[in-house]
Amino acid sequence: MDQQQSVSPKTQAGGRGAPVKLTVDSNFGLNVGEKLWSDFLPAHGITAEATADLVHISQSVANHEPDIAYIPVADFHRLTGKGDNHYRGLAMATSKFTGQVRQRCLLVVRHDDPASSIADLHGAKFAYINKSCSSSYFPPAILLQRQGKMLSEFLDMTPIKPGPTWQGLIDAVVSKEVRATMVLEDTWDFLPKNAADTKVIGEYAGGVEGVVIAREGLDASVRQAFLDVLLAWVPAWDTVYGGFKPFYYADVHAYFHDLDQLPANL
16 A cells, blocks of 8 residues: 655755755565654654555655655666766665675566476466566566567566565465465575575566665755664565665666666557
């Protein structure tokens, strides 16, 4: 369920202007109602909105409405790919198992499925979360593009509500609601039964997931304070990501390159 939450500011943004607006994709598990955030945000003049409505988030960011946003990396790529440099990267989500920004995305089918690669899945129902998803949507498109195939023509893409660790994608495969999906290696590793119920028939090694972006010109003290609290935040164990690391373009370069090869209307 979408969460809309507003935290009223006690001060203006660093004492220098209008309140700072924060928009958070709540699929990522950052709860702005936690004490760390409910103490920090009003003290720094930040009003927070958390929602799973990615259409709303994408439009809001395209309109340059939030000052800070936690969004899928692919949505940040859409902006920069159009030459829109209103925002710059601040921090990136990491794997809770490895602590790394880059994560393997695994292509999985039922353990008894005869498929041995994505080439064997023509016409198959394929579970994904949304069209911004860096693990379930863009990786299969990249794997198929490398073989000269189009995602929309090769797979029957089926949206699934994933649950807090995105286990719902795997459950849909096991129950035969769909034939295949791609998930983060962390998701597949989270429950030991996944290794018995499914098998891995492919992977994309360059997955990068959530990114916190901040607008150019945001007060430096607010930017640094927000980065500091992001780096100090410890997520709940039952969410899909670990903590944050500072943003470095080197971490997204290979993924952005692969996204650049895809059709613009994907």
